[in-house]
Amino acid sequence: xxxxxxxxxxxxxxxxxxxxxxxxxxxxxxVSLAFAxxxxxxxxxxxxxxxxxxxxxxxxxGQIRAVTAAPFSARERATIAEVLRDPAGHLHTELAxxxxxxxxxxxxxxxxxxxxxxxxxxxxxxxxxxxxxPLLEGDSELAGVKAKLLQRGLHVGKQLVLVHGLARRVLxxxxxxxxxxxxxxxxxxxxxxxxxxxxxxxxxxxxxxxSTYSHALLLALADPYAMSVxxxxxxxxxxxxxxxxxxxxxxxxxxxxxxxxVDLDGASPxxxxxxxxxxxxxxxxxxxxxxxxxxxxxxxxxxxxxxxPAELALGSDPSVEQCVALLSHLDAHWxxxxxxxxxxxxxxxxxxxxxxxxxFRVAGRTFDRQDPLGRLSYANSQHLATLGALTDYDRHxxxxxxxLPWERLEGRYSWREAHVTRAxxxxxxxxxxxLVVVRDEERTRLGVVSRISLxxxxxxxxxxxxxxxxxxxxxxxxxxxxxxEDPPVPSILLAxxxxxxxxLIVPPRTFSPGRTLRSMDAGPERTYKLTRLLQRGAxxxxxxxxxx
Numbered sequence: 358x359x360x361x362x363x364x365x366x367x368x369x370x371x372x373x374x375x376x377x378x379x380x381x382x383x384x385x386x387x388v389s390l391a392f393a394x395x396x397x398x399x400x401x402x403x404x405x406x407x408x409x410x411x412x413x414x415x416x417x418x419g420q421i422r423a424v425t426a427a428p429f430s431a432r433e434r435a436t437i438a439e440v441l442r443d444p445a446g447h448l449h450t451e452l453a454x455x456x457x458x459x460x461x462x463x464x465x466x467x468x469x470x471x472x473x474x475x476x477x478x479x480x481x482x483x484x485x486x487x488x489x490x491p492l493l494e495g496d497s498e499l500a501g502v503k504a505k506l507l508q509r510g511l512h513v514g515k516q517l518v519l520v521h522g523l524a525r526r527v528l529x530x531x532x533x534x535x536x537x538x539x540x541x542x543x544x545x546x547x548x549x550x551x552x553x554x555x556x557x558x559x560x561x562x563x564x565x566x567x568s569t570y571s572h573a574l575l576l577a578l579a580d581p582y583a584m585s586v587x588x589x590x591x592x593x594x595x596x597x598x599x600x601x602x603x604x605x606x607x608x609x610x611x612x613x614x615x616x617x618x619v620d621l622d623g624a625s626p627x628x629x630x631x632x633x634x635x636x637x638x639x640x641x642x643x644x645x646x647x648x649x650x651x652x653x654x655x656x657x658x659x660x661x662x663x664x665x666p667a668e669l670a671l672g673s674d675p676s677v678e679q680c681v682a683l684l685s686h687l688d689a690h691w692x693x694x695x696x697x698x699x700x701x702x703x704x705x706x707x708x709x710x711x712x713x714x715x716x717f718r719v720a721g722r723t724f725d726r727q728d729p730l731g732r733l734s735y736a737n738s739q740h741l742a743t744l745g746a747l748t749d750y751d752r753h754x755x756x757x758x759x760x761l762p763w764e765r766l767e768g769r770y771s772w773r774e775a776h777v778t779r780a781x782x783x784x785x786x787x788x789x790x791x792l793v794v795v796r797d798e799e800r801t802r803l804g805v806v807s808r809i810s811l812x813x814x815x816x817x818x819x820x821x822x823x824x825x826x827x828x829x830x831x832x833x834x835x836x837x838x839x840x841x842e843d844p845p846v847p848s849i850l851l852a853x854x855x856x857x858x859x860x861l862i863v864p865p866r867t868f869s870p871g872r873t874l875r876s877m878d879a880g881p882e883r884t885y886k887l888t889r890l891l892q893r894g895a896x897x898x899x900x901x902x903x904x905x
Contacts, residue, residue: 388419390427395436398424402444410451414473417441417448421480431491432498435506438484442509443557445481449474449520457523458586460786461811471524478516482535485510489542504551507543508566512555514539515573522581522589527812530624537621540570540605560594563601571644572600574619577626579690583808583820585789588683591675598670602649605642609633615694617644631694650692657684700771706763706796707777707821709785711896712864714761716847718794719801720830723753724847763796766819770797774822775804781815790895792862793821803828803849803862805894824899826851826859833863833885836873845877851899860891861900868898 392398401420407413424437455470456463463471488506492499499506514536521528543549543566555564575596581589605619612633619627622640633643656669666680667673675683708718716724764784768777775795791806808820829850835843846864853859861874868890876883885902892899 388423390423391420395433395440398437398440402440405444407444407447407451410448410455413444413448414452414477417444418473418477418480421445421477421484425480425484425487430498431488431496432502434484435488435499435502438481438488439509441484442481442513445477446557449477449516452477453523458525458789460788461525461809461817462781462783462786462815463524463811464786471520471526474520474524475517475526478513478520482510482513482517485513486535492546493542503546504543504548504566505553507539507546507548508553508555508564508569510539511536511543511566511569511573512558515569515576518573518576519581519589519593522576522584523586525582525810527810527818528577528626529813533626534624536570536573537619537623540566541621543567543570544607558597561597565601567604568601571603571605572596574605574617574627574644575600575603575649575691578617578629579687580808582810582818583789584683584686587675587679588686591672591679591683592687595671599649599652602652603644603646605644607639607642609637609643610645612645612647614645614647614650615692617646618642619644629691629694646691650688653684653688653691657681657688660684700769700774700776702768703770703797704765704767705770705775705777707766707775707785707819708761708763708794708796709787709791709896710761711792712847712849712862714757715792715794715803715828715849715862715897716830717754717757717761718763718796719803719828719849722751723757724830724832724845725753772823772825774807774820776818776820778819779817781817783817787817787819788895792894792897795821795823801828803851805892805897824851824860825854825856828852828862831861832877833874834877836875836884846874848874858901859904861885861887861902863898863900865893865896865898868900 392401398420402417405413405416421441424434424441427434429437452470452474456467456474459467462468485506488499489510492503492506514532517532518528521532540549549567550565552563552565555561558564576593579592581592584592603617609616615629615631616633617627617629618634619642620638620640621642622638627644629646634641637643656664656671659669660666660677660681666675666677669680671680708714710717713724762784764779766775766777766779768775770777787806787809789806789809793804793806795802795804802823803826804821804823806819807822808818810818812818829852831848831850832845833848834845846867848867849862851857851860851862863874868887870887870889872887874885874887876885884905886905887900887902889901890898891901
């Protein structure tokens with residue numbers, strides 16, 4: 358599936374022997390079965406050493422592959438797959454802590470954990486797929502569980518969509534070919550709408566082959582590469598309840614809204630179109646998201662009216678603000694036609710580094726907490742004078758140039774957005790909601806990373822939302838009382854435009870309502886009273902203010 362997916366785990370130091378553990382093995386080494394039936398598999402899984410993630414991964418993947426190759430009956434193999442699905446889910450939770458949402462390109466343990474998660478679910482998929490040939494040949498033992506067997510295979514495929522989103526990796530075409538084939542088989546065997554139970558998904562409603570397939574399609578359509586880890590997890594949880602609202606029809610229906618079109622013979626996910634295509638092939642399926650949009654928009658309206666997320670079956674853990682942001686994102690991707698692209702091809706330079714990095718690239722000098730204006734002490738000035746140096750010496754500039762190089766990116770560029778790529782290797786590691794400085798041929802601008810993914814060849818694909826205001830650096834000192842001496846902080850002032858009022862970019866945890874910052878730059882002293890948090894990014898805050 359993924360060229361990196363089969364990479365073996367890095368062997369761990371030999372631990373003390375544990376019940377059910379499988380020692381680290383060389384690549385390609387055959388693993389012996391640790392059990393003879395489903396009951397034995399359950400006992401073995403209970404003893405799996407999850408405290409050591411690498412050892413648990415080696416053991417579980419080794420046994421999944423051994424079961425796939427063993428001469429079990431198809432029904433027994435399917436039952437064992439059901440037993441092993443639960444520890445696979447638990448292991449993936451542990452792996453996700455290491456790789457989910459990390460800066461890209463991933464390195465070291467992060468990349469290894471993502472490789473392992475993909476291999477884990479791919480192995481589970483191969484185990485379920487090994488039961489399909491007997492099913493097609495009319496194995497009588499599988500007749501009563503065909504719907505559940507196919508639904509479980511579709512669920513594993515959906516998990517692979519989830520894993521790739523969390524790892525910021527582009528989904529390979531082979532994954533969609535396999536998912537489409539599973540659903541087509543469910544149609545052929547007349548069990549696409551048959552309801553099945555699934556104790557491992559407690560929040561699920563109306564589980565079936567078609568709802569699980571729609572779940573995978575809608576999760577991909579939501580563009581997880583533009584979502585935080587928390588948003589991906591919430592969307593996945595909500596879709597367990599909502600996916601059944603979208604059915605993949607074989608025939609087009611009359612509708613005034615957009616339609617989700619998917620080709621079962623293709624190698625790509627569904628696409629949202631303003632209207633159905635004029636001609637359709639027998640392999641096309643059509644999903645109508647009107648009911649889903651009504652549900653999403655209804656919740657947005659009730660949240661605005663004071664309802665709590667728990668009252669709307671969104672869970673008790675997300676905040677109202679989190680739910681509003683995610684529901685708005687989902688509505689845009691599930692029911693709103695794509696806007697016209699007015700960008701042009703261009704090459705730009707980009708740099709990260711948080712607020713200090715942006716300060717350096719906008720001002721042309723580093724921020725000095727001791728003296729933001731770059732003035733030197735008498736002793737340092739005398740020392741530099743003996744060397745014939747300038748008194749405006751920036752002692753940290755050379756180091757900043759090494760740490761914060763401009764990175765050349767190419768792609769589509771407009772006033773509001775840049776959608777650019779760079780082939781491996783890259784100079785920076787990029788992450789969602791990261792402050793970014795962009796330089797074109799005419800100006801320097803600020804923005805935020807709004808989407809990021811990594812292609813199979815390591816190509817970085819980044820979308821940046823750009824702010825319209827012209828940036829100017831400001832060295833600020835928080836308002837001091839008689840008992841405090843807060844250090845200066847770097848900030849960047851975005852000038853007012855016809856589109857937006859002026860705002861300040863400040864380091865994380867700087868904002869509190871009513872806090873006052875004083876400018877330390879040359880010229881008349883100005884004060885900025887912070888009034889409202891406009892945006893909280895991963896390494897910055899953007900705030901509104903009153904100036905005096």
